[in-house]
Amino acid sequence: MTAGPPEDQLTLARRAKLERLRAAGVDSFPPRYARTHDTAEVHQDFERLQQAQETVAVAGRVTRLRIFGKAAFAELHDGAGHLQTYLSVDHLGAEAYEQFRETVDLGDLLGARGPLFVTRTGEQSVEVHEWTMLAKALRPPPEKWHGLRDVEQRLRQRHLDLISNPKSRDLLTKRAAIVREIRRFLDARGFIEAETPVLQSLHGGAAARPFVTHFNTLDREVYLRISLELYLKRLLIGGLDKVYEIGRVFRNEGLSRKHSPEFTMLESYEAYADYQDVMGMVERMISGVAHGVLGTMQITVQGKAVDLTPPWPRQTLRQAILERSGIDYSQHPTLEDLEGAVRTAGVRVEPQKTRAQLIDQLLSTCVEPAIVQPLFLTDYPLELSPFAKLKPGSTDTVERFEAFAAGIELANAFTELNDPDEQHRRFLQQARQAQAGDEEAQVMDIDFLEAMQQGMPPAGGLGIGIDRLTMFLLDVPTIREVIAFPMLRAGED
RNA sequence: GGGCCGGUAGCUCAACGGUAGAGCAACGGACUUUUAAUCCGUUGGUUGUGGGUUCGAGCCCCACCCGGCCCA
Numbered sequence: 001m002t003a004g005p006p007e008d009q010l011t012l013a014r015r016a017k018l019e020r021l022r023a024a025g026v027d028s029f030p031p032r033y034a035r036t037h038d039t040a041e042v043h044q045d046f047e048r049l050q051q052a053q054e055t056v057a058v059a060g061r062v063t064r065l066r067i068f069g070k071a072a073f074a075e076l077h078d079g080a081g082h083l084q085t086y087l088s089v090d091h092l093g094a095e096a097y098e099q100f101r102e103t104v105d106l107g108d109l110l111g112a113r114g115p116l117f118v119t120r121t122g123e124q125s126v127e128v129h130e131w132t133m134l135a136k137a138l139r140p141p142p143e144k145w146h147g148l149r150d151v152e153q154r155l156r157q158r159h160l161d162l163i164s165n166p167k168s169r170d171l172l173t174k175r176a177a178i179v180r181e182i183r184r185f186l187d188a189r190g191f192i193e194a195e196t197p198v199l200q201s202l203h204g205g206a207a208a209r210p211f212v213t214h215f216n217t218l219d220r221e222v223y224l225r226i227s228l229e230l231y232l233k234r235l236l237i238g239g240l241d242k243v244y245e246i247g248r249v250f251r252n253e254g255l256s257r258k259h260s261p262e263f264t265m266l267e268s269y270e271a272y273a274d275y276q277d278v279m280g281m282v283e284r285m286i287s288g289v290a291h292g293v294l295g296t297m298q299i300t301v302q303g304k305a306v307d308l309t310p311p312w313p314r315q316t317l318r319q320a321i322l323e324r325s326g327i328d329y330s331q332h333p334t335l336e337d338l339e340g341a342v343r344t345a346g347v348r349v350e351p352q353k354t355r356a357q358l359i360d361q362l363l364s365t366c367v368e369p370a371i372v373q374p375l376f377l378t379d380y381p382l383e384l385s386p387f388a389k390l391k392p393g394s395t396d397t398v399e400r401f402e403a404f405a406a407g408i409e410l411a412n413a414f415t416e417l418n419d420p421d422e423q424h425r426r427f428l429q430q431a432r433q434a435q436a437g438d439e440e441a442q443v444m445d446i447d448f449l450e451a452m453q454q455g456m457p458p459a460g461g462l463g464i465g466i467d468r469l470t471m472f473l474l475d476v477p478t479i480r481e482v483i484a485f486p487m488l489r490a491g492e493d
Numbered sequence: 494g495g496g497c498c499g500g501u502a503g504c505u506c507a508a509c510g511g512u513a514g515a516g517c518a519a520c521g522g523a524c525u526u527u528u529a530a531u532c533c534g535u536u537g538g539u540u541g542u543g544g545g546u547u548c549g550a551g552c553c554c555c556a557c558c559c560g561g562c563c564c565a
Contacts, residue, residue, distance in 0.1 A: 071525035143504035
């Protein structure tokens with residue numbers, strides 16, 4: 001969709017009004033305005049302010065405008081809410097009132113000053129004795145009743161969406177509250193927030209293809225990070241025993257309802273903790289965030305009631321797949337065996353290249369969609385987890401868990417591998433997978449290995465997708481809605 | 494990548510292959526307590542883009558662009 005010609009009929013009408021103000025010596029874009037209250041504060045303290053006959057000064061966007069002959073109502077919206085203002089010849093004088101009538105449009109930003117009163121119909125209002133143009137809107141707002149519906153335009157021109165759709169404002173506000181609650185939770189437990197490089201000469205820490213860019217000064221390719229893991233672990237080695245980062249990561253993959261090429265990750269690492277400790281932290285953190293942001297641990301996601309009250313049950317991945325598909329993958333040690341079992345069980349999954357990937361497929365088709373209440377799945381195949389520590393006595397299962405609820409993956413964590421020689425072998429294994437055509441395999445990171453050789457404390461690590469968590473807590477079905485400016489294809493210019 | 498659906502006025506939406514319309518917004522007028530104010534009048538269109546079929550295309554056909562839903 002085009003935005004329409006830049007100077008259409010509606011814009012020209014508004015420009016004419018701007019010109020009229022200029023001719024009258026009015027600056028339509030003054031540098032500041034001395035507010036005494038925001039709209040919410042006026043409503044909160046209304047009785048007292050009214051009785052004291054105090055003069056208030058509020059400011060906001062004109063979202064409703066009802067003009068009668070010699071009086072008018074203008075509703076002002078600011079970040080806190082909205083408030084009705086009443087303008088009349090009696091209180092403004094003929095000149096200021098006429099200027100209001102002739103130059104103010106829906107969408108303009110206005111300041112209004114005067115005492116408070118309640119209208120006949122009971123609406124708390126400002127009796128305006130002086131009004132000020134704070135910014136003339138040269139383009140018309142979207143339709144006042146239906147708002148802006150067109151999904152494409154809502155996302156391409158998010159400012160219009162935010163102006164006209166309270167729901168969108170609420171989502172972004174609550175997203176910020178979620179992030180704030182997470183920080184509060186981690187900070188209170190002594191975690192230190194870090195910032196690690198976005199531009200990296202090697203990409204690692206997750207199975208994903210990177211974005212590549214060019215650094216002119218050094219004339220070499222660099223990658224946008226696909227995870228936070230390998231640098232946070234360096235900090236852990238350096239002695240920051242509890243460390244986390246909330247940051248944007250980039251994965252060169254498809255767009256979908258649940259995938260955005262750039263998204264926000266939380267990763268945390270805690271020395272001398274293991275994945276059991278991290279499980280306890282995750283259930284307290286997510287339920288605590290829900291309580292802090294929504295005031296409750298009982299939420300509804302896609303029409304299903306979800307109770308986040310800890311503790312959350314634990315189940316091994318093997319047991320979960322067995323219960324929901326009848327297949328015990330531990331009884332089928334090779335890809336061929338497992339494929340046979342899948343066929344026998346009549347489960348419809350895409351063919352995979354490796355046994356571990358097939359197990360992963362069974363998880364996403366049979367188990368994930370069936371999970372409603374929060375659940376920790378534990379003990380994953382080694383092959384899917386090149387940075388996780390083996391379970392003591394096991395050769396193929398690592399100390400890893402993922403948390404699920406309402407069919408959504410909420411967290412991924414493990415007891416971190418801290419044996420540099422074992423880590424070296426994992427990298428070599430990944431290199432073999434890369435040679436076999438796996439574009440998402442880890443690349444060997446000598447610097448990281450060297451750091452680990454310095455001695456990395458045993459640690460529990462955690463990753464949470466903030467966008468997914470937001471979708472989950474706020475019951476939003478698409479990731480685009482919780483990202484202020486999601487990636488879209490190039491529009492026409 | 495595949496299937497289905499969609500793109501018409503600034504916004505929300507109509508229109509059997511036969512004169513492109515309504516509501517809101519805008520413009521002019523009436524109106525001093527409204528709540529999507531009301532009433533009267535007016536303006537506003539390269540129907541996503543490019544081809545084709547037809548006496549005639551918003552509608553049918555082809556290609557492309559952008560989006561939605563489902564699948565991969």
